[in-house]
Amino acid sequence: MNTIKMAFGVGDLDCRRVAVIGAGNMGGGIAAQFANAGIAVDLLDRVGPDEARNAPAEQGLAQQIARQAFMGEAPVGFVRVGNTEDHLERVAEADWIVEVILEDLDLKRALYERIEPLRKPGAIVSSNTSTILRERLIEGRSAAFQDHFLISHFFNPPRRMALLELIGGDDRAAFDRAAEIGRRALGKTVIECRDTPGFIANRLGCTWLSVAVVEALRLGLTVEEADAVHMAFGVPRTGVFGLLDLIGLDVVKPIWGSLMAALLETDAINGFDLPGQGVITDLVAAGRFGRKSRAGFYRKSESGGMEALDLVTGDYRAHSGFTQKDLPGEGRDLDLLLNEDTAPGAYARAVLAQVVGYALTHAGEIAPSLKETDLGMELGYAWRAGPVALWRGLSPETQARLRAEMPEGVPFGALAAPVVQGGETDRLSRAQASGTPLAGNAAAALWDLGDDVICLDIRSKMHALGPEVFDILEEGVSRLNGAARGMIVGNHNPRVFSAGADLSQMVAWIEAAKWPAIEAFITRGQSVLAALRTANAPSVAAMRGLALGGGCELAMHCTGTVAHAETRIGLPEHLVGLVPGWGGGRRLLDRARAGVASEAELADRIALAFRAATLETPAASAREAGALGLLDPSQPVVMHEGDVFAAALAHLDGLSPGGSVHPPVTLRLEPQAVLDHLLADRKTARDDGALRQNAFEIQSRIADIFARGGGGLSDADLASFECDAFMALTKTPETLARIRHMLRSGKPLRI
Template structure:
């Protein structure tokens, strides 16, 4: 599991280098961050120190916890380069100048221990040129590790080894990057731009040129080249704004200097006066004064504008009409449109997919590497070869031939066969040898998508399913939109408990959606509110409480494995599990107050119980209640799994998995470890402060109201929450049972759903995705 890498050095404290150092620290590994001496000032380590200070305040956060920041040691290249002798991996992330990199490597070679990995984060300079003049031992220990920005959130890591690179060292670094840093490692060949940037830069160039040639607006280009092609909602011009318009000429220059003559990329490089003018005027995208899109704040408002590609003038953003027929979801229908939309789609897809097909095996050994690189490096929903399958390889090749354009050999080899196929429940890809090969997962990776492809569900309804994931472990999966929770989920939980009891050892609650669960189905709730179906609503709340407690007290271990958002009811089901194995990027919170509600599925009691039992919590009934009130009343959401521990959503001994693809296997292992001698937990008994404890809680809300930080309805919500958390009418000496707390939760929930102000909050959340402050 990467244990051989105990300390890492990153040289270069720019945006990328400092970000890489932060992610290494997030993994709990000490890291030394070095940079040049400052031009002035007494602190010789100021460059690296300032970089860490900036990252500590950055949003989105680069560090997962305050503890991670403390793992970064700073220094400078003149005084502290000798410290790399204590490191197992040295990552060079300085500017893209070959002479500076080679001079640095000469200094490193004289100091490093044999077997210490040395890698460059370059994306443009060939490996053999980087190590010119270095000895055989240095060459054996050298590789390229190309991270993507921001390093914490971008999962792709392209790894390139040279002919002399030690295979064991390359495997050791790759394994550490996979397990400890959470990266999906893609082996690339030593070619310019490697895989993702080679295809991605070509794609953006083709798309920008085609939009200008066809007279499209930026909104039209982003609509056609966005969702229908599986591109993030930024589209093309929005993505360029995000990464920085000033990067366009830099990427063009680096690729034109290194690509072989005759590469199709050269056909896309041409003068772009509009882009040159925008860069000169500071219109470099989101980091500048605006880009292809900008917010016009003149007059005190916020009006989104888009640039006119012909005149260069800004105008109000204009959303294009929807694409006709099936064009939004069917690529073949999209490229067949007899208008400029179809022409643009065909121009982009035919050129980019053809280019990607021509890069195998030149830049990557197989199509899986290309597809993975584009999905994770550019957030495409489908890789190039998956897009070709959606178009039809044979149809794509036939149209290219009809237009007199070259057909890549790999596309010719496929003929009418798909690049991917499923046989006997196993997904396979078409190799350059013309045969299909199984997609082999790394050791220790278990994906539910593979299980589902090879088997049928044990139980299934419209919102959930139960699967056998092997070794006596079952997996409960949510399947609705945003994995929202409803009566069907609760019904399936009630079916799951007896089935698992009779046939399995343990249960994991897990899914492979972008988010574990955004909570209760608000659309369904709003419908029930609008028709005043109070009985049905209370039935759902009571049913959820009963289902979650059935999981908690089941005669087998239950492990929750959240990733992404685990909000409201999604957080509550985790709180009822025996243990949690969370992905590092888990964002947990009891957020119900944002829609005018109180956690109703047992979250209040479970959070209090965790806080009471957490090491360091002061004794007495008030500290745990006050902490729970603060967390729930402010709808606090953790920004990482590490922060979820600080908020007590995770216990101290709950696990954190860095690599998303390893989460199910880790959760399954945790569940099996709990099986020997397992007994359900005893029901908690709460000592709550009663009416006297409500006074300081509601007083705090009133103080916030006086400062304008809380609304009138926030005060009502605070009172309801305080009533539940303090035990209602209980006296300080009374024991409050779990069931009594559930009754208080349910009663408070039902009082709030009848209030028009709650209905307004729910409506606003559904319409805008943002809370209403009423």
């Protein structure tokens, strides 16, 4: 039985079932992402051997489970496997049919011929092709089929990559509907492309990689130097040669070759012939395909050290250690790098001049505007800013120097068009633009969103919770008990909702033995979060990125939550030698008690709650957090992170104040029996050496909170007990060592 709701807004999309044909890595990943949104999917592939006719699709599904394409176990149940001989008629139920088979025009056309009589009126059909033009795919099909046919080019892996390129025909209805489904159900940023080879991202991205490799060879750079220059451009740490290792050098010839053949001989990608470079052909001939073969431009030596390929000799040598910091200005000043008369400076000019020139020259051919060309590189290849944005950020003197290295005929007039601004334009952004918050300090602000709604915006480092945040939160609660009709807790930071309590302040208090200050901090947090939960008006936590420790507890005390699907949520206090001090365990207990029918069921739920409170890593998605009780699974999950704040405002309108804070205690368990049950496997792990004694002692204190709660101890008494446990642990040297190590390294210390 499926146990997750459709993602927020998906029920309004007229997309209840999808058929994905082709269960390979890409097709399976697309199917998984539809399932993550709560949409039923038929995943079909070719017929398997003998009796195992569904084996190819089943294997594809298993691969996606192993690759963590699903947000937990529940979405897997939304996928029904089958084969294209026995089950093709299922496409008649689909609102969107996605073809993801081999890049073979004849095979695709033959499949469409079979699909067309089955397709229900209005259903979208799309191909995930990256090389074949739409106009060639739809030859011979009816006008109705052609009007509803799109190219929907996903990037791999579909769960993680935000970009979806769409190519449609003259009829905008199907395109607009697919774009809306892509955003709200799949969480994609959709860009419209022209029906041209490589579309936007791969047209620019493949040309960039070709230019980057050929120019590195021409100018005599090492692979480390070239990759460092690209990191200065804002390219991910893989750089160019590391990215080619990741893609796989064995696919350079088919991918680049196909694109090059589809474009004019005069196109720059043909002038920078990547497949024809000797270094590429030699590596492929030697079976050195990159990461998949553990050797490419980089490899690990037998001793575990990193080695790099010498582009002159073709031999491996120890990595030189050259990084971005070895560039002029440590690679932080692009103008400085581009004006340096050094090999890296010359390389930076050569590459950027070609890539910017190519983008400007072909933008009108491949995209509606320059905005889409930049988005293609930002989302498809993870550039911090696209090539045109990089160009706009350079000084006039640097631009003039680069122009001298560009091909003739670059249409700089395209830059005269006004820049299309993106980003958030919702009520919080407008309130912040107005200037003055209702209340604020260095750590937090309270904004008036209009219509008697307020917003708590935490702005401390990593949105950590400290006394100054509590000052503003208390002001917010006061307004909820006054004229405000609701409060949003959150902002537009995509990386973090709140990473929890301010551990730096905690270390300072522990080192100075300021035990009363720590206890006051914990009891104040308990008090203000309880007040938030029982306020006269509702609150909604708008969650993106990390919600850890106190941040998770803050969300637990809001009336409702709206979480981006990829929000990572957890209570990692035990990793720094502490217990959840602001009611995280108590809220998990409340959820365990809700609707429980028997003592056995309550015991099982408490065991799940204890597991949630002692995870080694946060829940990897909002879906998984809901299954653990870290989130209320009845609350909305949003697939596109840019929709979280608007969804939180919409959700707030339907909420009533929190009212009664705890479900009635109708069942009580014997505390010692609960404690013994919770710790049974932890004792075994300790005795086997898999769990250290100090970790066992910390987890035992957390288990004690759940055992006493299962026995019916009141919330007030549990709050006092959790505070006592927290204080006892702060006085141990192991806890201080754990917190110091976490602050220094970002990783837990094993004690």
